[in-house]
Amino acid sequence: MAESSSLLGFVHRRRRGAELFLLVLALAVGLGGYVAVGIGVEGTVPADYVGYGLWLAGLMVAAHVAVRLVAPYADPVLLPVVAALNGLGLAVIQRLDFDLDTALARRQLGWMTIGVVLFVVTLVAIRDHRVLSRFTYTSGLAAIVLLITPQLPIIGNEVNGARIWVQVGPINFQPGEIAKVLLVITFAGYLQLHRDALALAGRRVLFVDLPRGRDLGPILGMWAVSLGILVVQRDLGSSLLFFGLFLVMLYVSTERPGWLVVGGGLFVVGAFLGYQAFGHVQTRFNTWLHPFDYYDGDLGANSYQLVEGMFGMAWGGLIGRGFGQGDPTRIPEVESDFIMAAIGEELGLTAVLAVLVLYGLIVERALRAALISRDDFGKLMAVGLGTIFALQVFVVIGGVTRLIPLTGLTTSFLSYGGSSLVMSWVIVALLLRISDQARRPLPDLAQVEEPDADEESTQVIKL
Amino acid sequence: MNKPIRTLATFSLILFLALMLNATYLQFWAAGDLDADARNRRVKEESFASERGAILVNRTPVAESEPSDDQYQYQRVYPEPLKYAPLTGYFSFGDSTGLESSQNAVLSGDDPRLFVRRLVDLLSNEQKRGGNVQLTIDPAAQQAAYDGLKAISPDVEGAVVALEPSTGKILAMVSLPTFDPNDLSSHDFGANDRNYQKLLKDDGDPLVNRAVQTRLFPGSTFKVVTATAGLESGKYEKSADAMVPGGDSYTLPLSTKQVTNEGRDCGSGEITLRQAMENSCNTTFAAMAADVGSEAMLEQSEKFGFNSTYLEDLPGQVQSVYPSDPDESQTAQTGFGQFEVQATPLQMAMVAAAIAADGDVMRPYVVEEVQSAEYDAQTTDPTKISTAMDPDTAEVLTEVMVSTVDEGTATAAQIPDVAVAGKTGTAQRGTDDPPYAWFISFAPADDPQVAVAVMIEEAPGRDIAGGALGGPIAKAITEAVLK
Numbered sequence: 001m002a003e004s005s006s007l008l009g010f011v012h013r014r015r016r017g018a019e020l021f022l023l024v025l026a027l028a029v030g031l032g033g034y035v036a037v038g039i040g041v042e043g044t045v046p047a048d049y050v051g052y053g054l055w056l057a058g059l060m061v062a063a064h065v066a067v068r069l070v071a072p073y074a075d076p077v078l079l080p081v082v083a084a085l086n087g088l089g090l091a092v093i094q095r096l097d098f099d100l101d102t103a104l105a106r107r108q109l110g111w112m113t114i115g116v117v118l119f120v121v122t123l124v125a126i127r128d129h130r131v132l133s134r135f136t137y138t139s140g141l142a143a144i145v146l147l148i149t150p151q152l153p154i155i156g157n158e159v160n161g162a163r164i165w166v167q168v169g170p171i172n173f174q175p176g177e178i179a180k181v182l183l184v185i186t187f188a189g190y191l192q193l194h195r196d197a198l199a200l201a202g203r204r205v206l207f208v209d210l211p212r213g214r215d216l217g218p219i220l221g222m223w224a225v226s227l228g229i230l231v232v233q234r235d236l237g238s239s240l241l242f243f244g245l246f247l248v249m250l251y252v253s254t255e256r257p258g259w260l261v262v263g264g265g266l267f268v269v270g271a272f273l274g275y276q277a278f279g280h281v282q283t284r285f286n287t288w289l290h291p292f293d294y295y296d297g298d299l300g301a302n303s304y305q306l307v308e309g310m311f312g313m314a315w316g317g318l319i320g321r322g323f324g325q326g327d328p329t330r331i332p333e334v335e336s337d338f339i340m341a342a343i344g345e346e347l348g349l350t351a352v353l354a355v356l357v358l359y360g361l362i363v364e365r366a367l368r369a370a371l372i373s374r375d376d377f378g379k380l381m382a383v384g385l386g387t388i389f390a391l392q393v394f395v396v397i398g399g400v401t402r403l404i405p406l407t408g409l410t411t412s413f414l415s416y417g418g419s420s421l422v423m424s425w426v427i428v429a430l431l432l433r434i435s436d437q438a439r440r441p442l443p444d445l446a447q448v449e450e451p452d453a454d455e456e457s458t459q460v461i462k463l
Numbered sequence: 464m465n466k467p468i469r470t471l472a473t474f475s476l477i478l479f480l481a482l483m484l485n486a487t488y489l490q491f492w493a494a495g496d497l498d499a500d501a502r503n504r505r506v507k508e509e510s511f512a513s514e515r516g517a518i519l520v521n522r523t524p525v526a527e528s529e530p531s532d533d534q535y536q537y538q539r540v541y542p543e544p545l546k547y548a549p550l551t552g553y554f555s556f557g558d559s560t561g562l563e564s565s566q567n568a569v570l571s572g573d574d575p576r577l578f579v580r581r582l583v584d585l586l587s588n589e590q591k592r593g594g595n596v597q598l599t600i601d602p603a604a605q606q607a608a609y610d611g612l613k614a615i616s617p618d619v620e621g622a623v624v625a626l627e628p629s630t631g632k633i634l635a636m637v638s639l640p641t642f643d644p645n646d647l648s649s650h651d652f653g654a655n656d657r658n659y660q661k662l663l664k665d666d667g668d669p670l671v672n673r674a675v676q677t678r679l680f681p682g683s684t685f686k687v688v689t690a691t692a693g694l695e696s697g698k699y700e701k702s703a704d705a706m707v708p709g710g711d712s713y714t715l716p717l718s719t720k721q722v723t724n725e726g727r728d729c730g731s732g733e734i735t736l737r738q739a740m741e742n743s744c745n746t747t748f749a750a751m752a753a754d755v756g757s758e759a760m761l762e763q764s765e766k767f768g769f770n771s772t773y774l775e776d777l778p779g780q781v782q783s784v785y786p787s788d789p790d791e792s793q794t795a796q797t798g799f800g801q802f803e804v805q806a807t808p809l810q811m812a813m814v815a816a817a818i819a820a821d822g823d824v825m826r827p828y829v830v831e832e833v834q835s836a837e838y839d840a841q842t843t844d845p846t847k848i849s850t851a852m853d854p855d856t857a858e859v860l861t862e863v864m865v866s867t868v869d870e871g872t873a874t875a876a877q878i879p880d881v882a883v884a885g886k887t888g889t890a891q892r893g894t895d896d897p898p899y900a901w902f903i904s905f906a907p908a909d910d911p912q913v914a915v916a917v918m919i920e921e922a923p924g925r926d927i928a929g930g931a932l933g934g935p936i937a938k939a940i941t942e943a944v945l946k
Contacts, residue, residue, distance in 0.1 A: 252467040295502060307502075313490050314497035315505050327505050349490040353483055360479040367472045371465055379464050383471065394478045403485040 012439035015076035016068050022080030023060045030056050030087020033323075037095040040323030040346075055109065056087060059116045066120040070127065071436035078365050078435070081358050082413055082428050086112055086421070088355070089414035091323075092342055099329040104416050111418040115425030122429035129433050133377045136189025143182035144225070146175035151232060163233050176238050177419040180245075181427060184384035187246055190218065191253035192376045199254035219259070222246040223266045230274055236284065237409035241391050243267060248387045249380055252370075288405035305332045309341035309400055313352075320348030335416040337408055340400050355414070356397070362428075363390045369435035378434045385427050507557040512536045516570045516593030516834075518551055518562055520600045526551045526563065526644075528593075533650055539563075544643040546609045549622075549672040550598070550636055550777070550829065553644035555655050561672070562596060562829070565778050569594045569833045597832040597840070599632035601625075603943040604913070608635040611936035612917070621900075621919035622673035622808040625940050628816035628911045630845035631825030635915075635940055636674045636809075640667040675780045678805040679920065682890025684901040685800030686748045687860060688814060690736065692763035693751040694856045699736070701855050703862040708750035709734030715749070716791035722749045722799075727872075740863040741871030743887065745799045752798025757789050760797060764804075766851040767814050768824060773848055774809065776829045783810035800890055812916035814851075815903040818860045818884070819911030822852040860884075865908045873904070875934025878942060882908035885937065889928055897921075902933025906941045913944040 031053040038046035046052070060083050067074050090112065094105035126132065132139075150156040150163050157165035157172060166175050191198070201212045226243035229235055247263035274281045287294045287303035291310070294303035308331045316326060328334050328342035335342075344352045366386025373379045392409050399406035410420040489497075498506050512535035518526040525547040531538035539554045541547065552561020559567065567573075572593040608623040615621070618640070625635035646658040662670050671677060699705045709730040713722040722745050729744035739747035752760055764785035765771065774780035786793065786803040796802035806814075809827060817824045826846045834840045852860075864884035867873045873885040888901030900922070905914035917933035925932065 248471060252464055252471060255464060255467050292500075292502075310489060311497055311500070311503045311505055313486070314494035315503075317490055317494050327508065330505065344486070344490055349486060352486045352490065356479055356483050356486070360475070363475050363479075364472065367468055367475070370468050376464065379468070383468060386475075387471075390475045390478060394482060397482050398485070401482070401485045401489050403481060 011441045012073055014072050016064075016072060019067070019076035019079055020064060022077065023064055023083060026080045026084035026087060027053070027057055027060055029084040030090060033088050033091025034094060037091050037098075037323045040325065041095060041098045042324075055113075056090075059083075059113060063116050063119055066123050067432060070123050071432050073439040073441075074432040074436035075365050075369060075439070077361060078428055078432060081361050081365075082424070085355065085358055085413035086115075088343075088351075089339065089411075089416075092339055092346075092414070093335055093416050095323050095346070096329060096335050096342060098324070100335070102335075104335055107418070108416050108421065111421045112425075114418070115422040118422055119425040119429040122426050123433060126430070126433055129381060129430065129437060130375060130377055132185050132381070133189045133192065136186055136193075139182040140186035140190075143179040143186060146179040146182070147225075147229065147233075149175050164235050164238065174417075174419040176235070177423040180241070180388055181385075181423060181430070183242060183245065184249075184381055184388065187249045188377050188380035188384055191249055191380055194218075195253040195376070198250070198259075199256055216262070219246070219250065219263060219266070223263075223270065227270055227273075230270070230278075230281075234278075234280060235408065236274075236281065237395055237407035240395060240407060241388070241409065243270075244391045245384060245387050249384050252383045253376070253380055284405045284407065288402065291402060305338065306400075306402065306406055308332075309334075309338050310402060312341050313344035313349075313401070316345040316348045318349050320344070320346050320351065322346060336410055337396060337415065338400055339411055339414045339416070340397050343414075356393075359389060359393045359412075362386070363393075365435070366431050369431060369438055373434055373438040375437075378437060382431060382434045385431050388427065501557070508535070510567075510571055511554075511556050513571065514592050515539065515554070516572070516595040518547075518566070518570070519595055519597045520547070520602050520605070522597075523602070525598075526554070531650065535650055538650060539644075539648045541644045541648070544645050545641045546605060546637070547600075548641045548644050549638040549674060550600070551644060553642075553647040555647050555659075556652055560670075560779075561777060562598075565776055566596045566830065566833070569596055595834040596830055597834060599627075599634065599829050599831045600636070601634040601944055603946070604635040604940050605637065607939040607943040608637040608936065609639075611939045612637055612639050612919075615919065615932055615936075616922045616924050618667070618921070618923045619919065620667055620673070620921040621917070622677065623915065623917050623936060623940070624674045624808045624812040625913050625915045625944065626812045626816045626825075626827060628819035628905060628914045629823075629825070631813075631816070631827045632831070632845070633827055633829040634913060634944060636672075636829070638671070638673040640665070640669040642669040672777070672779070673918065673920065674808045675774055675777060676807070677918075677920070678781050678783055678807045678810075679899050679918065680890035680892070681800040681804060681806040681811055682888035682899065682901050683743045683745075683799055684811050684814070684886050684888035684903045684916075685804055685806070686740065686743065686798070686888075687818065687864065687886050687903070688764055688767060689748040689752050689755075689760070689798045690740065690860060690863070691767075691818075691852050691856060692755050692759050694859060695763065695852055696755045696759055698754060699751075701853075701859050703737045703859050703866070704735045705859075706733040707736050707739050707747050708754075709739065709744065710746050713746035713749045713795070715795050716753055718792050720792075722746055722795070736859070737863045737866050740886070741867050743867075743872050748798040749795040750798070753791055753795040757791075757794040757797075760794060761785050761787065763851070766824065766849050767817060768810055768848065769806070773826050774828075775826070780809070781807060783807050800888060808916045808918040810916075811901065811903050811918070812914055815884075815886075815905045815916060816911075816914035817851040818857050818864070819905035819914050821854040821857045822850050824848045824851050861908050864904075868904070873902070873934055875931055876902070876904050876938045876941075878906065878938055878945075881906050881941070881945065883938070883941065884908045884911075885934070887928075887933065897927045900927045900932045902937050904934075904937045904941065906945070913941055915940050 034052055035045055035049050093108050097105050149166050155166050157167040159165050164174050164176050198215050226239045230239040250259045283302050291303040291307050293299055295307045323346050326345040328345045331338045331341050363386045366382050370379045370382035395407055396409040396411050398404040410417050412424045514537050515528045517524040525543055526541050528537040529540050552563045554563040570593045604625050612621055612623055622638040642662050647655050693699050694701050724745050727742040729746055769783045769785040783806040793802045797804045826848050828843055830843055832840045832842045861884050865882050868876050868883045868885040872887045876883050876885045883904055883906040885904030890899045900919040902917040905911045915937040917936045919932050
């Protein structure tokens with residue numbers, strides 16, 4: 001498609017002006033939210049709103065300038081969308097700070113700053129995403145090491161029953177968030193090389209092309225890793241995310257729905273085994289089916305969080321209670337996994353739908369970059385990164401609204417949490433890099449190839 | 464690879480649409496059910512902490528929300544708790560009774576009639592405020608009723624209801640023993656609960672509004688219903704001096720049991736209706752009830768409101784009962800308010816009011832007006848439930864009831880220069896316990912302004928007699944209304 005469009009003389013416009021305009025809107029969301037929180041909770045405009053606004057604006061301008069300089073053809077919508085989500089998340093965390101008596105918003109702003117710095121660094125350092133394919137196996141190894149680190153005795157740290165944290169000095173982070181990105185690179189590099197074997201060989205069974213037994217190695221390996229995460233780390237969400245991510249990338253690279261059948265089957269088997277073997281999986285499933293039985297009755301308060309979230313969202317209704325008028329801190333973990341419930345309660349269905357549309361835009365833009373990308377590695381990476389957002393949003397918001405059983409994952413850009421926020425900014429930088437490569441006009445190869453021996457031998461000098 | 468990417472895009476779209484639909488379901492369609500869930504503390508806390516409208520009696524609040532500086536912004540306060548508790552009820556965390564419960568929509572501001580007000584509040588970013596509820600209560604009558612009933616005995620159990628006959632307005636409603644709703648509505652939930660448990664265990668059932676929630680044998684006050692049925696049946700002349708069965712004793716049909724008059728003069732053979740009413744002749748009304756039959760007695764009772772629910776302003780009204788299929792002997796006993804006839808004080812006040820209003824039975828109501836915070840008031844319109852009798856029947860009954868006050872058993876209710884119509888009742892419980900005392904009246908007889916029913920269930924230390932105990936209370940209320 002890219003080739004054909006360049007044949008027609010089509011060149012993507014840079015649209016950096018559009019990006020700047022959208023960034024102003026995103027700033028309005030972030031700063032407006034901050035001011036609205038002050039007015040709603042304390043009755044006054046926060047004293048430091050100018051400084052806060054300047055800080056936010058500074059971060060956005062820095063990101064924008066970096067894009068303008070090193071990725072001028074990058075997608076103009078992605079950056080404003082994530083800036084708006086991040087700004088909204090900050091405002092909501094600021095509001096929760098008042099009730100929780102914490103200063104999470106300050107720290108989150110610090111994390112955002114680090115995130116934007118890494119965003120710029122990523123864009124500047126990686127001028128061509130294809131260099132990442134060199135690190136296919138290195139990053140795979142690094143990902144596995146990172147996934148294991150929380151289990152290590154000294155630095156590993158358990159929070160709320162999930163052993164997914166690493167504590168190094170004062171910094172507490174989730175290596176799984178980094179592993180996510182590394183795994184996308186690994187999958188993309190691996191599948192780029194082996195897609196033909198995985199795609200072409202196989203047998204047809206009942207209208208579906210099933211892969212060969214010997215090609216099942218990678219998918220079985222990934223399945224084992226996911227189960228391992230489930231068993232060892234008790235982290236349902238990440239387990240689901242990694243396996244789903246691999247499955248989607250496998251399907252896209254091979255264009256064979258058969259892989260989805262195999263993967264889906266393995267998922268069902270894994271889920272069934274998990275359900276049989278682990279109490280916490282059973283509990284999650286039961287509280288999903290009968291949340292009100294597990295609210296505060298004889299069966300325990302396992303669904304207290306879920307039901308409080310539902311009560312809150314219902315109470316918010318169409319337009320919400322308004323900042324400071326709701327009671328979102330009734331919900332445990334409201335600042336991280338359940339931040340959507342707080343948004344639903346105080347900003348209403350309207351804001352929930354708006355946030356979902358923004359996430360939908362991120363996924364759509366990522367897939368669009370994949371579509372027009374000129375190289376397989378870029379396509380697969382964009383698909384993988386977009387899938388991370390799609391799966392994460394679906395799993396966590398679907399869990400909070402009781403569409404699917406609840407599993408712990410952060411809501412990218414909104415939830416409080418440094419690792420997730422910083423890595424989300426890095427993911428967006430990678431997506432922008434891929435889309436910049438894809439939308440950039442093809443270098444005019446004709447000029448390079450044209451000079452032939454004859455022309456070199458004779459020189460015509462015009463005077 | 465573009466084909467699977469497009470498939471993936473479609474699939475993502477489906478995922479996001481599912482999320483949006485589910486969120487819409489949760490926050491729009493299911494929101495009402497979730498808000499109504501008994502465990503939803505958000506809704507309870509909001510209603511508990513918000514500024515509710517006041518319950519007013521002549522512009523003076525008997526329940527209001529005052530600013531509070533603890534975790535809840537407003538505290539519900541009852542300035543005259545004991546006197547008005549049966550009406551206001553209490554408003555505790557997640558639980559309310561009386562008008563606090565029945566008028567909650569208005570008081571909390573959720574009533575559709577306050578919609579415009581709410582929209583304005585929303586746009587001007589103001590907090591929701593409730594509307595006020597103005598009552599029909601006449602404070603002087605309420606005071607007279609409370610003082611009168613209380614004066615009988617410190618541990619009296621009874622109730623008083625006063626109605627405006629032409630409209631059905633409740634002018635006074637008192638039930639004793641009563642309680643202090645302030646003790647149940649505080650922000651100290653533990654104390655609320657302890658006080659509530661104490662009230663629950665109290666033998667006097669202070670949480671029961673006896674005026675509408677207790678039904679007892681109406682005794683002789685029911686004789687006016689029997690008389691109405693008799694006069695309406697056409698079997699007796701419509702005149703105060705119509706001849707009706709008399710005599711010192713009456714043998715119940717299909718039985719050898721005798722009904723007597725406990726020494727009151729009821730002549731022999733036939734006597735006038737006036738004499739029968741003045742002296743509260745059991746024999747007369749037993750015979751009359753048997754004469755008109757159970758069908759007619761049931762029909763007449765139901766025209767007055769027996770076997771039905773008519774009170775919309777207060778929760779928990781119990782139905783007064785006229786038995787459905789009594790045999791002849793039982794029918795005769797219902798004639799003087801025994802067997803299975805049971806009535807609430809409100810019901811007997813309605814009987815008196817219907818006679819006073821030429822036979823019109825008006826729906827009793829206590830909410831005069833609901834007012835939004837801007838005082839765009841909505842006044843309740845009086846409604847007629849049924850016609851209990853012809854006006855000339857009402858006239859005859861008025862005449863004999865005036866005679867009963869002037870010359871008969873109800874002299875305690877006499878007021879100088881005012882013609883009072885009344886009837887006493889002393890209802891046997893059928894055990895060794897003391898009887899219930901009843902009194903119904905209305906006045907002035909030519910232009911009735913107030914109808915009263917007094918019921919005394921227990922009066923420790925006092926001899927129970929309808930006239931002696933109930934008469935003075937009815938008199939005091941009537942005087943308070945007439946001024």
